[in-house]
Structures are given as C-alpha cells and as structure tokens.
Amino acid sequence: MFVKLNDRVYLNADRITRIKIDEVQDGIRVRFYEGQNQVAKSHKFDSVEKASAWVEKTMNQK
Template sequence: MFFQLNDRVFINLNKISRTKIDHVEDGIRVRFYEGKDQIAKSQKFDDVKSAQKWLKKALNIKK
C-alpha cells in the first residue's frame, strides 16, 4: 500500500518499519524509517499533538 507524503513523494507502507515524531532544529517532523535508515520526513509542525493528528489522518488510523 502506498501513502502520498506530498505532491512528489509516495511511500510504500509495507516497507516502513517505524515512524518517529522528532524535534529537529527547524521544528517538529514525522520521520519514516526502513530498518535503521530514514527514508522520508514530513513537513514542519508547531507541536507534537498536531504531528500526531496529521499522521493518524494521513494513515487512516481510527481511535
């Protein structure tokens, strides 16, 4: 199953081993990993709660 991260990037969710919401120098981002290698990162968010909400909505995760 593929997930569209933005207008140019599609991620194969079958290969994603983990996601991580991370504080980086330019803001908060969701990072996507295959094994130990980071393969993509999301846009910037103002807080962790916004990043979590975006990730759940993007991946169609229900509460």
C-alpha cells in the same frame, strides 16, 4: 499500500518499520524508517499533537 505524503512523494506503507516524531531546531518533523534507514521525512509542524494527528490521517489513507 502506498500513501501520499505530499505532491511529489508516495510512501510504501507496507515497508515502514518505524515512525518517529522528532523535535529539530526549527520545529517538529515526522521521520519514516525502513529498518535502520530513514526513507522520508515530513514538513515542519508547530506541535507534537499536530504531527501526531497528521500521521494518523496520512497513514489511514485508503
């Protein structure tokens, strides 16, 4: 199943093995992994709660 991350990126959710919410220098990002390899990352968020809500909304697309 593919989910739309943004205007240009669709992610194959069946292959994602790990999702990590990570604090970086300029904000919070969500990173998507297939095994040990990072395959995508999200835009910046102001808080972990907003990032978590975005993950729930995005990964529950039909």
